[in-house]
Amino acid sequence: MTHKWWQSAVVYQIYPMSFQDSNQDGIGDLPGITSRLDYLQKLGVDVIWLNPIYRSPDQDNGYDIADYRAINPKYGTMTDFDALLAATHAHGMKLLMDLVVNHTSAQHKWFQESQKSKDNPYADYYIWRDPVDGHEPNNWRSAFSGPAWTYVPARGQYYLHLFAPGQPDLNWENPKVREEVFNIERFWLDKGVDGFRMDVINLIAKPAGLPDVPGTPTAGTTLNFVADGKRLNEFLRQMNAEVLSHYDVMTVGEMPGSTPEDAIKYTGLNSHELNMVFQFQHVNLSPNPDVRIGKWYDQPVKLTDLKVALNRWQKALDGKGWNSLYWNNHDQPRAVSRFSNDDPEYRVRAAKMLATTLHMMQGTPYIYEGEEIGMTNAHFTRLDQYEDLESINIYHEMVDHRKLVDGPTMLKYMANISRDNARTPMQWTDGENAGFTKGNPWYALNANYPAINVKQALADRTSVFYHYQKLIQLRHETDLIKYGTFEELDPADNQVYAYRRHYQGQTLLVISNFTDQTVTRDYQQREAGQLLISNYRDDRGTQLRPYESKCYLFN
Template sequence: MEKQWWQNAVVYQVYPRSFQDSDGDGVGDLAGLTERLPYIKKLGADVIWLNPIYKSPDFDNGYDISDYRSVQPVYGDMNQFETMLATAHKLGLKLLMDLVVNHTSDQHEWFQKSRQSKDNPYSDYYIWRDPVDGHEPNNWGSYFNGSTWTFEPKRNQYYLHLFAPSQPDLNWENPKVHDEVWDLMRFWLDKGVDGFRMDVISLISKPAGLPDAPKAPGAVYGDVEAVVANGPKLNDYLHEMHDKVLSHYDVMTVGEMPGATAEGAITYTGLDSHELNMIFQSAHVGLSANPDKRLGKWNDAPVKLTELKKALSDWQYALDGKGWNSLFWDNHDQPRAVSRFGNDSEQYRDVSAKMLATTLHMLQGTPYVYEGEELGMTNVHYTSLDQYEDLESLNAYDENVTKEKIVDKPTMLKYLSHISRDNARTPMHWDDSKNAGFTTGTPWFALNPNYTTINAKEEVDRDDSVFNYYRQLIALRHSHDLIVLGDYEELDPNDDQVFAYRRHYNGQTLLVINNFTDQTVTRDYDQGNANEKLIGNYADDQGTTFRPYESKVYLFK
């Protein structure tokens, strides 16, 4: 295939609230990001994905937008945004904005007008339905627990919100909504941004008639994702977006697509589909769901390696030569990768973080690095509910412990400690000084106490650090088309200790071997006949012996 710039790129995700505070108010901001751009450049990343910085009441940390064309004051102003963007471009870094158009804030002008009556110009900008027998229009359960419907007395109707009541869903059946979205996209693209990460974009097309969703035994609400994800007009909407907006700019696009299948993804990301460049799918991060379906993702079970390998391999095979993968372990919605998929103990954190990085960065697709992942930052391991801030986590506790009494308090706290989004949202570790160099004030959210030993200052100048291992991986991707474009071949899918695979391109083969255990194991994939060892996370190579969490990558010419 013809290589596109975004296929060769590595993306660094910035969660602005927790990245760098410049003015001492305890909240990260645009001036702080500008200050730290050389760090991102030093890592070797090509693109920054910036989580929402728009004006917002912040009920869901910026994913409830009240004004798409204004900067949230706590982050700065438009001049500071433009300075940051110009500085990034000067350094050779591109910028993806977060596009959140499945829903807005209930404080957005559109919704404030829509809720007033059934006959105003904005009345159909959102999804309104009459009560059915005095109750909600259907049985849909919100991603943030509870019903997806909230009653508005002024209209004597319910409005739909797949997430929080403060996040009403836009009505994409209304062409005026399309025009509004295209206009706001052009607003940012004309400022010079280089593309969009599109929040839950697979949910914008709702099924005709809004039918009830399937319901797990004993569940109060139906599984909304089962009926809403990848709706009937999604391809039409994305194609129109490409035709009206994206095709007129040299941009990169990635759609977050809960519920996506590999087969369906080809229609969105196909190299000739004229919709999106790639999608975020959740097959691998959605593993180990609790056997009690009422609990959804809430669990603390370790991921089975055979299931993880299958989830990643299925997507490698399905999109090879047809579409394009995004590669990620964690982000602002996922716990820290080394705590979930590796081993965050003092003994093994370093090598297992490098092993996970090797596994991911040698696959076909565009890798995403979430702030702090390149340092091997870990889950914070909270033990008390009052330590949490995340709306999803607090709602889940309330629903599963207080209301439905599905689990007891200690069990739910274990689940939160393992998989809450708050694990990824603690401030960035810059150094071992007070507040980790993140702020001179009081941080908006408590830091992980291990910042005194896990921080950028300690790692940037240490040759064998996790940070510098990421630099090596990124440099390899930039210099080897084999890593970017090579076909994928999984080895021994039933091996529950080692994830090994090959990549093939233009007569060359890459052999990647990763030990996912704390045991020493032996594996022979003919690595002794390789022309070159490209990288490994131990200083020496013991041939067919693989020490705990050891990774090795070989090149055959």
């Protein structure tokens, strides 16, 4: 089998608003990213993925695009982007753009025209439906609370928005819409970008007739019902045939609700659609037992459940598709807080343990900004500390309107799971505003930045940063880590995550203690096995200290 460059790559995700401010207006920007490329090169990553930087009113932090061919002025200019792209390539790295084409901003010129009448050239660029008995066309719920429909008197119709009302869904059934999207892709690929992360791409093919969601609709059940429509393969194949196949690019599709079987259809090694998907099974674990509240909860993820989720994808895609490997991103809380222990006593070892567990699997690893230094959740305690539309809306819905939980309880849930945990500014130094800006930061810094920052990490050879650097180096050098098959071990063990990888006569053994206890596990790890990496200085064989993780190579 011919291996592709992206199968050896490690991706670093940047949330531009929070990464580095260069002009001291308190907002991260493109020149700020350019100024930090040496740091990313030192880490060893191959690809930078930028969250949306297009012109946008920012109702959903850039995921509501008003102009796909213009840079949001707060991030800089197209000249700044061109300089970043050239500098990224000069540093030996590639650049991945975030493509949001399930929906646009309501301020996009297409929607501004579409809402005027039923007979203008853009009338069918979006999904419009007549009222039913004076109400919404169906019972679908928005991912950001409330109905997924908004009425426009000028048309006498409702338009669909699976997310905020300012994010109307495009009508992919219209060939003109598909051609518009393909032209946008060509614009950026001709500039030299190296691929796309495609936001909620499995929602573009809506169910025929737009029927009601069975049972009691929620935000989650609506997205799962809409996902993976019958024409999705057709739309993705057309995109690949007309655009993607003409460039040497990497593509990853964000696909909420997709199963491994779905992913193989869209990203099979012999298919002609996308390279890999972002699946949600592991990050959707430990939801609230009250389904009406959805993901909002404060209980830890059970290790046995985590194993079921990750092992399922490793086994199902082996030899058939390709995994994306991630713990967190701009839509998820910080990994060390969510999946392990961010207490100062354990944070460093716990962060290294999580990194080892994931990076030794088959797939392309994604590192979210700050993960490589062990950044934690912000632990906010008040509603006015939140900025994210989803978080603020859900508080008011659950506490004020539906009265399903009380305020303090909801704030505990938000402190655990809110997207804002990932969006606090990058912690570069222990100085003013963590070195992010000399201005007034657009969002509050995590209070622990004096202790957790890049300056400290680079000065300490035992830091989380150098552990990530070593993991990336091992992946680059070791075909077994990149391509080996996956063998799960003891899936019912609720303390230790262990697995083996096999490739061309070699075996890799990975053992991770997910607890703060010392436990014993015997996998014959010291019988002719070479210790590749560990988060402790010495190896005590079958004894696993708190959050200990280690990998052995057997030839």
